Amino acid sequence: FLVNQIIKTLKIERCSIFRVFPESEKIRLVAGEPKDGHGLDMEFFFKDLEAIREVVRSKSYLLILEPRQDERTKQSRELIYYKGINAILFIPLVVENEVAGVIVLDATGEKKTFSQEDLYFCLTLSNLVSLLLERDLVHQEREEKKTLAILGQVAAEAAHRMRNPLVPIGGFARRLAKKIQEPECREYAEIIVRETERLESILESLLRFSRQKKAKVVLSDLNEIIREAEKIIVEDLIKEKQIRIELKLSPEIPFLLVDSMEIRDVLLDILRNAVEAIEKEGVISIRSEKNENQVKIFISNTGCIDKEVIDHILDPFFTTKPGSLGLGLASVIRTLDAYGGELKVTNDVQARQASFVIKLPFS
Incomplete structure (x- = not known):
């Protein structure tokens, strides 16, 4: 509906919508016109698409008037010449202060560029879509x-x-x-x-x-907590498997007011899931980064989560393990919620990688 509305209103022939996966630094083409040869469900790395990377970083629109010469579109030069693209407009879809998607519009044929009216329409529409997505997310x-x-x-x-x-x-x-x-x-x-x-x-x-236990909140070094959790996992759980753990910890992470034991337990619960998801050998990646007013911890492991499982993996009492009560991740969510944080789970089927993303605010 969104793509058709844009094409009809702006009188253009080409429009694409990409979903953004910041944890794996990828985007996926989820909708587009014309459908023939548009490459739906194809995935691309941020590093290969400088223009989209700029939009995701700035959270603002980008209009490229000379795509045949602009350095930011060099990776798409062949397509630009083949389709006769005169200008490209990139519009972000921002949900909870993060870019969840990008709309890409091409001016072709007699349409040489995008007017201020075109831009105003696209920004208004993207704001409306973002608000609807955010409302649904908050309600959920x-x-x-x-x-x-x-x-x-x-x-x-x-x-x-x-x-x-x-x-x-x-x-x-x-x-x-x-x-x-x-x-x-x-x-x-x-x-x-x-x-x-x-x-x-x-x-x-x-x-x-x-139980609502009283947290011992003090200024804590989050990277050090991650290192402690990684050490426990290495010593206790991965000896029988060929698992390599990769740490990529940002030095820009500020100290946070948290109970270090609680956060360590959160990390251990997620890391145990990652270890159990790997049958014999694989890689677990732990990455921390500072992002405006929050800190993110990405925990990824080789191997996908089944579609039926990922839809319910955060539900209390849901489990695929015999003898388990299924409260591990529910407890994680409850702990993070006390700090104003959250937990997200994503599945990259093509890369065969599952990721847990922890978000914690600075204060």
């Missing part, structure tokens, strides 16, 4: 927070009610297991003990999820 996040709060209350109540009868069951089962001489009956008692311990472990997970 609000509903998720409300759901997490309710789940926390229900989990706490259920755990307390179940724990009371479970304690004597476990205690008497242990006493029976010690006193019974007949092997088969003793085995039955030991099964009760093991299953009781498993239930106690599940209840402890529920209580940890529901």
